[in-house]
Amino acid sequence: MQTITESDPSGGSRGHRRVLGLVKVAAVLAAAALITAACGSSSPSATKKSSNKNASASTTTTTSAAASTTTSTTATTAKPATATVKAATATTTTAKPATPTNAAASTPGGSLSTGLTSTPSAALTGIGSSSIVPFYGKALYEYHAANSAVTVNYSGSGSGPGVTAIEQNTASFGQSETPMTAAQLAASKGPVLQVPVDLGGVSLSYHLSGVAGGLKLNGPVLAQIYLRQITTWNDPAIAALNPGVNLPNENIIPVFRTDTSGPGYDVDQYLIDTSTAWTSAIGTTSPSTTWPTAGRASGDTGEDLNAGVATYIQETEGAIGYVEYSYALQANFTNAAVANPAGAYVTPSVGTIANAGAQAASLSATNFNIINAAGAQAYPLANFSWALVYQKQASTNTGIVLGKLFQWIITTAQGYSSGLGYAPLPANAVAVAHQTLLGLETSSGSPIFTN
Amino acid sequence: MVHSVGIVTSGGPGAESEAGTRPAGSTSFERRGHVAALIAHRHRRPGGRVYTALRWGGVLIFVAVVVSLVVSLVWQAAPAFRHSGFSFIFSGTWDPDTEKFGAGVFIVDTLLTTGLGLLMAIPVGIATAVALSEFLPRRLAGPLSTAIDLLAAVPSIVVGLWALLILVPVFERDVEPFLQKIPLVRHLFTGEDLGTGILLASVVLAVMMLPTMVALTRVALRGVSVADREAALALGGTQWQVVRRAVIPGARSGIEAAITLAMGRALGEAIAVSLVIGGGVSLPHSLLDTGTTLGSAVVNFFSESSGIQRSAVIGLVVVLLAFTAVANIGGQLLIRPRRSRGYERAEPEEVAPTGEGAPA
Numbered sequence: 001m002q003t004i005t006e007s008d009p010s011g012g013s014r015g016h017r018r019v020l021g022l023v024k025v026a027a028v029l030a031a032a033a034l035i036t037a038a039c040g041s042s043s044p045s046a047t048k049k050s051s052n053k054n055a056s057a058s059t060t061t062t063t064s065a066a067a068s069t070t071t072s073t074t075a076t077t078a079k080p081a082t083a084t085v086k087a088a089t090a091t092t093t094t095a096k097p098a099t100p101t102n103a104a105a106s107t108p109g110g111s112l113s114t115g116l117t118s119t120p121s122a123a124l125t126g127i128g129s130s131s132i133v134p135f136y137g138k139a140l141y142e143y144h145a146a147n148s149a150v151t152v153n154y155s156g157s158g159s160g161p162g163v164t165a166i167e168q169n170t171a172s173f174g175q176s177e178t179p180m181t182a183a184q185l186a187a188s189k190g191p192v193l194q195v196p197v198d199l200g201g202v203s204l205s206y207h208l209s210g211v212a213g214g215l216k217l218n219g220p221v222l223a224q225i226y227l228r229q230i231t232t233w234n235d236p237a238i239a240a241l242n243p244g245v246n247l248p249n250e251n252i253i254p255v256f257r258t259d260t261s262g263p264g265y266d267v268d269q270y271l272i273d274t275s276t277a278w279t280s281a282i283g284t285t286s287p288s289t290t291w292p293t294a295g296r297a298s299g300d301t302g303e304d305l306n307a308g309v310a311t312y313i314q315e316t317e318g319a320i321g322y323v324e325y326s327y328a329l330q331a332n333f334t335n336a337a338v339a340n341p342a343g344a345y346v347t348p349s350v351g352t353i354a355n356a357g358a359q360a361a362s363l364s365a366t367n368f369n370i371i372n373a374a375g376a377q378a379y380p381l382a383n384f385s386w387a388l389v390y391q392k393q394a395s396t397n398t399g400i401v402l403g404k405l406f407q408w409i410i411t412t413a414q415g416y417s418s419g420l421g422y423a424p425l426p427a428n429a430v431a432v433a434h435q436t437l438l439g440l441e442t443s444s445g446s447p448i449f450t451n
Numbered sequence: 452m453v454h455s456v457g458i459v460t461s462g463g464p465g466a467e468s469e470a471g472t473r474p475a476g477s478t479s480f481e482r483r484g485h486v487a488a489l490i491a492h493r494h495r496r497p498g499g500r501v502y503t504a505l506r507w508g509g510v511l512i513f514v515a516v517v518v519s520l521v522v523s524l525v526w527q528a529a530p531a532f533r534h535s536g537f538s539f540i541f542s543g544t545w546d547p548d549t550e551k552f553g554a555g556v557f558i559v560d561t562l563l564t565t566g567l568g569l570l571m572a573i574p575v576g577i578a579t580a581v582a583l584s585e586f587l588p589r590r591l592a593g594p595l596s597t598a599i600d601l602l603a604a605v606p607s608i609v610v611g612l613w614a615l616l617i618l619v620p621v622f623e624r625d626v627e628p629f630l631q632k633i634p635l636v637r638h639l640f641t642g643e644d645l646g647t648g649i650l651l652a653s654v655v656l657a658v659m660m661l662p663t664m665v666a667l668t669r670v671a672l673r674g675v676s677v678a679d680r681e682a683a684l685a686l687g688g689t690q691w692q693v694v695r696r697a698v699i700p701g702a703r704s705g706i707e708a709a710i711t712l713a714m715g716r717a718l719g720e721a722i723a724v725s726l727v728i729g730g731g732v733s734l735p736h737s738l739l740d741t742g743t744t745l746g747s748a749v750v751n752f753f754s755e756s757s758g759i760q761r762s763a764v765i766g767l768v769v770v771l772l773a774f775t776a777v778a779n780i781g782g783q784l785l786i787r788p789r790r791s792r793g794y795e796r797a798e799p800e801e802v803a804p805t806g807e808g809a810p811a
Contacts, residue, residue: 158754167757184757253645258730258743259751283549290547290752293732299643301741302730304722304750308615315620316646 112407112437112449114400121149122401128155128162128175130305131262131324132385134420135198136175139413143405150401159262159289166192166388172402174388177262179365191391193440194365195433197409199423201353202263202381205333206320207313208233210248214347216241218339219274225320226254226271227281228297233318241345255309255321258302260289266381267322268292269371274339322381325353326421340380341372352379354423360384363432384429389440396442403440403449410434524769531763539766545732545748547756552763554770556734560742561774563735564649564724565717568656573710575657576664577699583665584672585694596669603662611723614655619646619727627739641737647729650738655723660713667712671705672698711782715775721746745771 126136133156140152154175155161162174167188179194204217211233217225221237224230230237234247257264269287271278279285281294296302303309306327313319314331325348328335337345346352359373365386372380387406393399410433414424425433440448532539535552542553579599583592623646630640630650640650675698683697699706721744729741730751743751745767753764 160754160756164757251643253643256730258725258747260754260756286548288548291730292548293546296731296733296741298731298733298736298740299645300731301645301647303615303647304725308726311612311615312619312647315616316623 111451112403112434113451114403114449116396116400116442116448120147120401120404122151122398124150124152124172124398124402124405126152126154126162126173126175126387127157127165127171128388129159129177129262129385130156131177131200131326132156132175132198134326134330135200135413135417135422138416138420139409142413142416143408150405152405158260160260162388166390169390172389172398173406176386176388177383178265179368179386180388189390193389193391193436195387195389195406195410195436196363196368196384196425196429197387197406197433198385198414198417199353199357199425199429200383200385200421201325201348201356201379201423202266202322202383203325203328203333203348204267204320204322204336204338204381205310205313205328205331206336207317208248208250208334209317211245211334213334214337214345215245215334216339216345217336218345219271220277222267222338223271223275223278223281225252226256226295226297226300227277228254228299229277231299250318253316253319254295254300255312255319256291256295256300256302257304257306257309257322258291259304261291261306262289262383262385263306263322263324263381264291265289266371266383268295269369270338270381273372324421329421338380340376340378341374342376342378344376346377346379348379348381350418350421350423352377353382354426355379356382357384357423357426357429360426360429363429382423384425391439392441392443392445393448394443396448399440399442399448403437406437407434410437521772524765524772528762528766528769530759531766534759535763539763540770543734547752547760547763550759552760552766554745554748554767556732557743557745557748557767558770558774559734560649560728561718561744561746561771564652564656564728564742564744565714567649567653567738568660568717569710569714571653571657572660572664572713576661576709576713577668577706579661580665580668580672581694581699584669585690585698596666599662599665603666607659607720607723608726610655610659611726614651614658614723614727618651618654622646622651639738642739644739645729645741647727647741648739649728649735649742652724652728652742652744653738655727656717656720659720659723660717663716664709664713667709668702668706671702671709674705675701707782711779714778714782718775718778719746719771720744721750725750745774 133154136154136156140154144151152172159176159178162171162176163180163184164174165171166174166180167184169189175197180188180192185192204222206215208215215238217238218241221230221241224237231252233250233252239245239247265287268282268291272282272285272287278294282292283294284292291302301312303312303321306323309321309323310327310331310333313321313323313333320336323331323333325335328348335347337347339345355375355378356370356373359375359378360368360370363384368384368386370382370384373382387409389402389406393402410425410430414430417424438447438449438451442448531552534550535542538553540553540558541555542551543555543559544551544553545556583596583599587595623644627640627644627646627650631637631644679697679701680693683693688696724744725747728744728747730743730747731741732743733740735742749764749767749771752760752767756764
């Protein structure tokens with residue numbers, strides 16, 4: 001009896017509690033709505049909206065169409081919307097300096113035409129390199145804006161997963177900072193086409209108060225820094241390369257990538273090319289995406305990802321490390337001038353990275369190395385990034401969409417690269433990429449595209 | 452009160468919902484009859500069967516997932532185990548270029564960071580939980596407990612980035628030079644001040660373990676019956692004596708469970724640790740040396756690995772699983788016998804404080 005009378009009052013107040021609970025839920029929902037509203041107003045899509053308003057005339061139709069792109073509701077409103085986004089990008093790209101966008105389109109890039117009928121609609125997935133994420137992020141967004149029927153999901157989980165995805169055929173395309181090895185190609189389920197799609201660089205960035213950018217470093221000195229044979233910034237070896245620079249008596253903290261990385265591979269290759277102390281310390285002459293044990297000496301420290309290395313350098317006086325140039329540009333880092341084989345000291349920039357790419361006269365998936373390239377103003381730490389697709393496409397429609405997407409990426413989309421810290425593909429690389437894309441075949445082995 | 456709780460726990464979710472609908476018209480049940488009727492009622496209704504099926508289905512799916520996970524991991528790691536043999540665990544050389552895979556350094560670093568983290572987290576965690584449940588006024592303890600529960604839900608990448616942005620510069624500039632000046636202690640902290648390293652990784656692990664530990668310990672402390680507290684009070688114990696002699700011993704098994712769970716989290720923590728531990732791959736000589744734990748090695752080496760190297764990275768996961776399993780099972784084995792012993796010992800001590808001659 002007693003237990004029941006005890007439970008009754010709680011049942012009586014249950015009504016109140018339910019009301020209270022509803023109020024709480026409502027409060028949470030309201031807060032969530034507020035937060036999304038606040039985020040929405042500060043997100044890039046919203047700023048794009050406002051820039052659209054400024055760029056194209058102040059007609060009411062434009063703004064409503066632009067608004068519908070962000071929500072992407074119906075197909076009918078999407079059409080005028082894409083037109084306005086295109087207009088907006090045209091204005092933003094012309095605002096940036098030096099975009100040889102359309103020049104590339106008229107060079108060997110040419111166009112891909114196909115007699116096959118298709119519905120140009122597909123959802124593609126790509127997996128691979130994280131160094132290319134800033135470029136793909138921009139390019140794929142614009143491509144979808146212009147071709148709303150094509151959606152591409154790109155996951156920048158690393159070049160290794162990109163290669164694995166192709167080997168196991170789990171993605172429409174893979175992406176790797178180095179082309180696949182013979183063993184990896186043999187492990188795949190058929191011939192793989194490897195398309196160079198962007199040209200990036202690796203900066204050696206440092207944090208040293210009172211020392212401007214452009215501190216000169218060469219391979220032997222850099223190797224000694226990572227091997228902890230040079231431990232202070234005013235070491236005679238560094239001073240000898242930089243006469244007139246007032247170097248502080250500050251400890252050097254060399255930062256490496258703890259995870260496997262394309263930039264680490266490039267720096268490893270550069271040190272192997274230029275320093276015998278390095279090769280004897282690491283005991284091999286083949287570069288590795290895993291930073292060598294010898295370069296992890298006591299006094300070196302490691303960080304995850306480009307962002308981790310960038311953050312550490314930003315926070316720590318005396319630090320030096322390697323990051324994808326795109327990230328160094330965003331973080332506004334001071335970058336070292338690195339010695340190239342011509343004896344010049346070159347800082348990374350879109351121009352000097354392009355100079356390195358121009359040295360790849362006979363570029364191919366087996367002849368891709370442009371580390372320490374010749375050329376007076378070529379930056380010695382640059383590399384092409386490679387898209388990987390199967391030659392025989394199980395779905396002809398997917399093959400057509402893939403071909404057209406990459407044809408656009410190697411030509412028109414190169415206009416976005418310089419603003420993001422990549423160099424536009426040189427003409428011969430565009431030609432190689434175009435020629436490779438012409439190799440795409442249907443499942444029965446007939447070519448999809450003609451020139 | 453006790454009666455209705457009994458129904459809920461014995462009957463599970465099915466009975467709970469029925470208990471909710473039941474009382475309205477049936478006030479005159481005799482106690483046992485009520486329970487029996489409810490149980491019988493549950494079995495008559497098809498809903499009971501559905502719930503039973505759901506329960507068993509859930510259990511079976513869970514077991515299937517765990518078994519398939521472990522089997523597939525071991526299967527994929529097998530080539531690396533065959534390749535390296537026992538040196539996979541005992542060798543300290545991890546060199547993918549020459550295909551040498553020894554997890555020794557990672558194991559040492561994992562145990563070191565977790566151990567140090569526990570050393571820091573246990574006293575702070577228990578003290579916080581005791582303060583929250585026994586000393587602070589309700590009005591203050593409530594919001595604080597909620598805040599701590601929220602902390603437990605902070606993703607580890609956020610904790611890691613916070614450590615990288617805020618703690619690394621502070622450690623590099625202030626904490627590490629200070630530690631190096633303390634006599635005797637400084638021998639533990641030789642080497643460069645980098646901010647990153649085993650010390651900071653342990654601190655980060657301690658920070659991540661604290662919310663779990665505090666929340667669970669608090670629950671365990673509150674679970675100690677009022678009668679025990681009142682008994683201790685009646686014997687003239689001060690508030691602190693009540694806590695020390697009655698509450699903490701009574702909650703001992705719960706506290707140990709909290710520590711075990713927190714330790715499990717610390718052993719497997721990957722992202723936050725890899726952001727602050729610095730990625731060294733040699734045996735540490737100092738707590739300021741950089742290192743790599745099993746978890747951070749998986750984060751760092753998995754993405755670009757293929758072939759035998761991938762197999763070896765999955766081997767690290769298997770080793771990690773084994774460690775967590777040993778820690779959990781070991782923890783349970785430690786707790787079980789001690790629970791009864793601890794409780795029995797606590798009672799006589801409880802009686803003792805006023806009269807001399809407590810049994811040893």
